[in-house]
Amino acid sequence: xxxxxxxxxxxxxxxxxxxxxxxxxxxxxxxxxxxxxxxxxxxxxxxxxxxxxxxxxxxxxxxxxxxxxxxxxxxxxxxxxxxxxxxxxxxxxxxxxxxxxxxxxxxxxxxxxxxxxxxxxxxxxxxxxxxxxxxxxxxxxxxxxxxxxxxxxxxxxxxxxxxxxxxxxxxxxxxxxxxxxxxxxxxxxxxxxxxxxxxxxxxxxxxxxxxxxxxxxxxxxxxxxxxxxxxxxxxxxxxxxxxxxxxxxxxxxxxxxxxxxxxxxxxxxxxxxxxxxxxxxxxxxx
Amino acid sequence: xxxxxxxxxxxxxxxxxxxxxxxxxxxxxxxxxxxxxxxxxxxxxxxxxxxxxxxxxxxxxxxxxxxxxxxxxxxxxxxxxxxxxxxxxxxxxxxxxxxxxxxxxxxxxxxxxxxxxxxxxxxxxxxxxxxxxxxxxxxxxxxxxxxxxxxxxxxxxxxxxxxxxxxxxxxxxxxxxxxxxxxx
Numbered sequence: 001x002x003x004x005x006x007x008x009x010x011x012x013x014x015x016x017x018x019x020x021x022x023x024x025x026x027x028x029x030x031x032x033x034x035x036x037x038x039x040x041x042x043x044x045x046x047x048x049x050x051x052x053x054x055x056x057x058x059x060x061x062x063x064x065x066x067x068x069x070x071x072x073x074x075x076x077x078x079x080x081x082x083x084x085x086x087x088x089x090x091x092x093x094x095x096x097x098x099x100x101x102x103x104x105x106x107x108x109x110x111x112x113x114x115x116x117x118x119x120x121x122x123x124x125x126x127x128x129x130x131x132x133x134x135x136x137x138x139x140x141x142x143x144x145x146x147x148x149x150x151x152x153x154x155x156x157x158x159x160x161x162x163x164x165x166x167x168x169x170x171x172x173x174x175x176x177x178x179x180x181x182x183x184x185x186x187x188x189x190x191x192x193x194x195x196x197x198x199x200x201x202x203x204x205x206x207x208x209x210x211x212x213x214x215x216x217x218x219x220x221x222x223x224x225x226x227x228x229x230x231x232x233x234x235x236x237x238x239x240x241x242x243x244x245x246x247x248x249x250x251x252x253x254x255x256x257x258x259x260x261x262x263x264x265x266x267x268x269x270x271x272x273x274x275x276x277x278x279x280x281x282x283x284x285x286x
Numbered sequence: 287x288x289x290x291x292x293x294x295x296x297x298x299x300x301x302x303x304x305x306x307x308x309x310x311x312x313x314x315x316x317x318x319x320x321x322x323x324x325x326x327x328x329x330x331x332x333x334x335x336x337x338x339x340x341x342x343x344x345x346x347x348x349x350x351x352x353x354x355x356x357x358x359x360x361x362x363x364x365x366x367x368x369x370x371x372x373x374x375x376x377x378x379x380x381x382x383x384x385x386x387x388x389x390x391x392x393x394x395x396x397x398x399x400x401x402x403x404x405x406x407x408x409x410x411x412x413x414x415x416x417x418x419x420x421x422x423x424x425x426x427x428x429x430x431x432x433x434x435x436x437x438x439x440x441x442x443x444x445x446x447x448x449x450x451x452x453x454x455x456x457x458x459x460x461x462x463x464x465x466x467x468x469x470x
Contacts, residue, residue, distance in 0.1 A: 023431070108410050125428050131460035133410075140456045182428045185468040186449060 001046055001097045002210075002227055003054060007070060010098045010178065014119045017179055018095065024183050026091050027130040028103075028115035033088065035103055035219035036115060037080055040089035042214065042223065043097065055096075068096050090115055102126075102224040104134070104156075111156060111222065113137055120178040120228045122171050122207060123185070123262060142256045156222060161215040169209040171261040172270075176205060176230055195266050200273045201234035204266070206246075233270070237277050247274040310384035311337040315369065315399055317391040318344030320418055321351060324390050325358055327416060331388050332362055343369040343395070371402055378406040386412045392420035397462055425453050426463040433463050442466065 004010075018025050028036070044066055047055040058065045065076045075092070077084040085092045094101050094117035103115040111134040118126040129137045134153045135146065159165065173180055174191040195203060207230055214223040237243040251271045258264040312335045314328055321328070321342050332338040340355070344366050355364055367373070378387075387403050389396045396415050403413050425434045430447040442451045444466070451466030458465070 110410060125465070127431055128426055128428060128456075128458055128461065128465050132458060136457070136459070140454065182465075182467055184429070186429070186470050189468070189470050 001043060001050065001099055001225070003051055003070075004098065007098060010120075011071065011095065013178065014098075015095055017119045018091070018117075021181075021183070024125075024127055024181060025119045026088075026094075026117050027126050028088055028090060029131070032090075032103055032105065032115040033082055034080075035105070035216060035221050036089040037082075038216045038218050039101065039103060039223050040093045041079070042216070043093045043101075047097070071096070091117055094119075099225040099227045102226070104222040104224055106157065106220050106222065109157065110134060111153060114221075120226070121181055122169075122173075122209065122228075123180050123182050125182050127183075140260070142260050156213065159213060159215045159222065161217045164212055164214045166210065166212045169211060171207045172263040173205045173207045173230060174203050174266075176232070178228055178230065192265055195269060197269060197273060197276070200266065200269055201237070201277075202232055204233050204263075204270060205230040206233065206236055233273070237274065243274060243277060247271065247278065250274065307334055309335045309386045311335055311381070312339070312386050312388060313378075313381070314338060314340045314388045315390065316340070316342055317395050318342050318348070318351070318366075320390060322354060324416070324418070325355070327390065328362075329359060332359060335386075338362055340364045341369060342366050343391075369399070371398070374399070374402050375406060378403060378408070381406075386414060388414045388416065390416045390418065392418050393423075393457065393462070394420070397459065423453060424461075424463040425451060425466040426458065426461045427451060427466050429468055433461065434466065436464075436466075 014025075044055070044057055048057050054068070054070045056067045056069070058067075062078045063076050064079055065074060067074045073096075075085065082088060087095070090101060090103065100118045100120055101116060102113060102118065104111040105114040106112075113126075113129050113132050116126050116130070124140075134156070135149050138149050174195065175188065177188055180188055191203070207228060210227045210229070212225045214225070216223060233246070236246065250267060253261075253267075255264060258267050263270065312331055314331055316324060316328065321340075328340060340359075340362050342351070342364065344351075345368060346366070348366075352364060352366075355362065385408075387399075387408060389399045389403075391399070396417055400413055400415065404410070419438070421438055423436045423438060425436045425442060426432075427434055427444040427447060427449070428451075429449050430444060432444060432446040434442060434444055434451070436442045436451075436453055442453060443449070444451060450469040452469045454465045454467060456465040457463070
């Protein structure tokens with residue numbers, strides 16, 4: 001888990017979304033409660049180890065007290081007793097970190113999306129995906145063939161405890177918007193139509209998800225965490241290497257992938273913007 | 287290993303799936319309406335094993351259908367029945383480990399058969415689905431989470447929140463519906 005300078009702002013947004021659209025942001029099956037406590041413990045222990053100045057835990061058996069010094073909040077609870085928390089354990093601990101959290105159960109030789117707190121999705125619906133197998137929830141991904149998905153899934157099924165894995169995923173978002181749910185696409189999706197060569201550098205953001213996977217010892221499930229970062233193109237192009245890479249990738253990316261990632265409608269405009277910057281345009285980083 | 291996906295006439299929606307080629311026994315379940323249109327697929331499945339059985343969901347035995355199948359696949363035992371849940375459950379319970387089931391039909395039909403297979407105790411990797419396109423799809427409105435009936439080819443507006451939806455091929459067994467994205 002990583003705490004950034006945007007912590008207060010992102011936690012406030014997360015909590016507002018959970019308050020107003022809970023079903024959209026949180027889903028779980030009742031049988032995941034034990035695994036949720038396992039995730040709760042894993043995250044609390046990591047927070048107090050990595051950020052002892054921000055988080056602490058006191059144990060007075062059977063009670064424990066978790067303190068978030070950044071938010072000046074304290075919660076006393078009995079580990080394993082969900083009625084001692086104001087929310088389910090996954091829903092509770094997710095409100096103290098910037099990451100989204102997805103729990104994948106492992107059974108019958110497969111992985112199932114059985115619980116999750118998702119406030120900052122890149123246009124996918126937890127409410128729809130809940131209960132799906134690994135292959136099912138990846139089915140909209142182009143080129144992620146059955147064979148490739150099977151290989152990745154088999155790798156995940158063999159993941160060991162204490163050896164987490166990380167990967168990066170990217171897409172583009174118009175506006176500094178973390179909460180791009182398909183549920184309110186009619187609100188945020190319209191902004192694509194407002195893009196011009198003058199505002200595209202300011203409005204289009206590179207969206208990077210730092211994804212991590214942790215094997216859980218007791219439940220044998222997997223915790224999948226996603227920390228989302230946004231940066232506008234006009235900042236990225238200040239770095240010549242980034243600018244060249246963006247231009248090269250965006251010019252060559254296949255159409256179906258541009259459509260999947262949601263920027264096919266402004267791909268040409270964006271590439272033209274990067275080319276103009278390369279020639280020493282007004283926003284050029286050169 | 288073969289890839290499922292051969293079709294004649296009826297559009298097969300399932301992505302190609304990998305099936306082990308050395309299975310002990312194959313039970314093929316197909317809805318009567320589709321059997322002749324999926325005869326190539328059925329023939330492919332029979333090549334996976336020495337012991338294949340074809341179960342056709344049909345209220346009666348249409349002679350012409352039986353005749354065509356017997357001519358094309360003379361070695362394949364064919365049974366016609368209503369495939370009622372209770373009798374299907376009892377039948378599948380008698381099957382030994384190593385038997386694979388192949389379900390050919392629309393999503394609604396497949397889901398019904400699959401539920402029984404899982405209840406009996408078939409492992410998921412022994413259940414193979416070949417989904418056929420139906421004229422009517424159940425759609426999950428992503429805005430309000432209501433379920434809508436969609437006639438393929440017609441525009442769809444959510445009857446509850448009134449947004450226009452784009453129906454995807456992303457299917458949820460939990461909701462028994464396809465995802466409907468908001469069209470803007």
